[in-house]
Amino acid sequence: MKRRTILRGLAGVAALGSAGAAINRISGARAGASGLSVTVLLDEPIGTIRPAIYSQFAEHIGGVIYDGIWVGTDSKVPNIGGIRKALVEHVTRLGKVVVRWPGGCFADRYHWRDGIGPVGARPRRFGRWREVTEPNTFGTHEFIRFCRLCDVEPYFAANVGTGSPEEYQQWVEYCNAPAGSTTLADERAANGQREPLGIRYWGVGNESWGCGGKFTPEDYCGEYRKFTEWLPEYGVKLYLIAAGPNSNDLDWTRRFFTKWADGTRAPIQGWAPHYYCGTTGHALKFTTDQWYEQLFKANQMETLIGDQWAILGLFDPEHKIKLVVDEWGSWHPAGTEVNQDHLFEQMGTLRDALVAALTLDTFNRHANKVDMANIAQLVNNLHSLFLADGDRFVATPNFHVFEMYRPHHGARSVRIDVHAPEVAFGPGKWPKRIFRIAGSASRTGQRQLTLTLVHTHATDPAEVSILLRGGSAREVRQTVLTHKELNAHNTFDQPETVVPRSTPTDLRGPELHCVLAPASVTRLDVTLG
Ligand code: AHR
Numbered sequence: 001m002k003r004r005t006i007l008r009g010l011a012g013v014a015a016l017g018s019a020g021a022a023i024n025r026i027s028g029a030r031a032g033a034s035g036l037s038v039t040v041l042l043d044e045p046i047g048t049i050r051p052a053i054y055s056q057f058a059e060h061i062g063g064v065i066y067d068g069i070w071v072g073t074d075s076k077v078p079n080i081g082g083i084r085k086a087l088v089e090h091v092t093r094l095g096k097v098v099v100r101w102p103g104g105c106f107a108d109r110y111h112w113r114d115g116i117g118p119v120g121a122r123p124r125r126f127g128r129w130r131e132v133t134e135p136n137t138f139g140t141h142e143f144i145r146f147c148r149l150c151d152v153e154p155y156f157a158a159n160v161g162t163g164s165p166e167e168y169q170q171w172v173e174y175c176n177a178p179a180g181s182t183t184l185a186d187e188r189a190a191n192g193q194r195e196p197l198g199i200r201y202w203g204v205g206n207e208s209w210g211c212g213g214k215f216t217p218e219d220y221c222g223e224y225r226k227f228t229e230w231l232p233e234y235g236v237k238l239y240l241i242a243a244g245p246n247s248n249d250l251d252w253t254r255r256f257f258t259k260w261a262d263g264t265r266a267p268i269q270g271w272a273p274h275y276y277c278g279t280t281g282h283a284l285k286f287t288t289d290q291w292y293e294q295l296f297k298a299n300q301m302e303t304l305i306g307d308q309w310a311i312l313g314l315f316d317p318e319h320k321i322k323l324v325v326d327e328w329g330s331w332h333p334a335g336t337e338v339n340q341d342h343l344f345e346q347m348g349t350l351r352d353a354l355v356a357a358l359t360l361d362t363f364n365r366h367a368n369k370v371d372m373a374n375i376a377q378l379v380n381n382l383h384s385l386f387l388a389d390g391d392r393f394v395a396t397p398n399f400h401v402f403e404m405y406r407p408h409h410g411a412r413s414v415r416i417d418v419h420a421p422e423v424a425f426g427p428g429k430w431p432k433r434i435f436r437i438a439g440s441a442s443r444t445g446q447r448q449l450t451l452t453l454v455h456t457h458a459t460d461p462a463e464v465s466i467l468l469r470g471g472s473a474r475e476v477r478q479t480v481l482t483h484k485e486l487n488a489h490n491t492f493d494q495p496e497t498v499v500p501r502s503t504p505t506d507l508r509g510p511e512l513h514c515v516l517a518p519a520s521v522t523r524l525d526v527t528l529g
Contacts, residue, residue, distance in 0.1 A: 034463035042470035047368030051409040059104035062343030063380035091150040105211035108161025115139020160205030161213040176234040217255035241270035257315040270324035283332035292425035322371035329383030353397035364440035367413040397498040411442035449526040455516040474529025476507040482520035
């Protein structure tokens with residue numbers, strides 16, 4: 001029996017609109033002998049894929065900033081002015097993405113003035129996370145240097161929980177006021193940065209329903225108004241991001257926007273839900289059922305995007321407000337840290353790479369709705385792209401997925417239809433089902449097509465027909481990330497256990513037959529002709 005692959009969404013809000021329209025939907029397309037097909041609808045555009053949906057998150061927590069990014073100018077670890085050189089070299093390979101800083105929960109205790117001026121004179125505080133001293137060695141200027149070295153764009157999260165609108169607005173002024181125009185601009189110049197930093201992305205609080213102040217949605221909306229009222233732009237078109245719900249909490253979104261709409265509507269460009277798909281089993285030890293269960297949970301991002309978008313549409317029918325999923329990823333129990341001081345650090349396996357890939361494909365398919373997304377977190381934490389400890393550094397399989405997906409940046413997302421039976425998994429009398437194949441496609445110019453596919457089956461390969469509706473392939477190159485062990489991962493000693501492999505193919509024409517390896521991520525670079 002053929003089944004629809006990803007058609008959840010809108011369960012709770014079916015009446016709200018068409019936001020959950022099938023993305024990977026069944027078509028009348030002819031399936032291959034195996035019954036599996038992917039039809040790429042070359043002339044059905046969805047939207048432009050912003051590189052910012054491939055963004056990162058770096059918080060003052062555990063080993064993310066200190067050890068991960070910042071090793072110090074006197075360190076024997078190769079560094080550029082205190083910033084880990086290997087990290088810079090790798091982040092540069094991610095493209096023009098955004099990095100969110102300084103939290104997370106940390107943001108709602110962070111006072112930006114603690115992190116500027118001569119390092120020796122900066123106050124030391126207890127960190128938000130565990131009772132460890134936050135030295136404030138790494139502050140606004142150091143973060144900007146990191147962003148410039150990597151050629152990524154900064155995104156600042158402001159303190160609503162324990163800060164004030166005045167403090168926040170002064171941070172904006174310190175960063176963005178034209179040279180010489182205000183006392184804060186002069187102070188910035190005295191700290192080595194005469195020209196404005198031009199910070200565009202500003203988050204107003206973080207998880208305001210939780211560690212960001214435990215507000216009700218109505219109270220947070222009141223705070224949001226105060227923080228964003230009368231905010232000078234200093235010539236920079238600000239992109240303001242409001243703290244969205246915990247996962248797909250529809251009540252938070254509905255109540256916030258009901259309040260927002262009851263008077264003057266404060267400016268909001270981005271609405272920021274957080275979705276952690278959590279864990280099943282353990283980072284390294286899990287059963288095959290738990291493999292599927294984790295991917296199934298990750299795939300709830302599809303539902304979240306559809307549901308949240310539908311509610312936004314009730315209050316903002318023109319959909320000027322977009323989604324900014326500024327924290328997402330797996331969250332496994334402790335036990336696989338490379339350094340015990342690295343709170344929440346986890347080993348990333350092939351399973352997490354598939355979580356990343358299927359989530360990125362989901363964002364690509366919703367390119368018209370999602371402006372930015374930030375995986376949590378960049379280094380030495382949850383679902384990280386890198387692990388570092390002293391002079392040791394390794395890229396996890398997640399990094400390779402992000403790099404594999406780079407051709408999607410800035411490309412035009414187009415629809416695909418997937419025709420494939422779902423995979424059933426247990427345990428229990430009523431097994432659950434997950435898509436067998438899902439993915440996304442995008443076009444650059446007239447001739448380049450990028451198709452990425454996640455194949456979830458843990459043991460069997462899939463013979464699939466790829467039908468190019470409206471075009472024909474002249475040349476196809478294939479890149480595959482997989483391993484025979486589902487929990488395969490890269491370590492300091494064996495950094496290349498899970499890496500992508502690229503090969504030319506002899507695939508040509510309007511219908512391509514290829515075999516997807518079990519438990520794999522595949523990218524096809526198709527030159528149309
Ligand atoms: O990413 C770790 C923490 O998870 C963040 O600080 C917080 O926003 C979330 O709950």
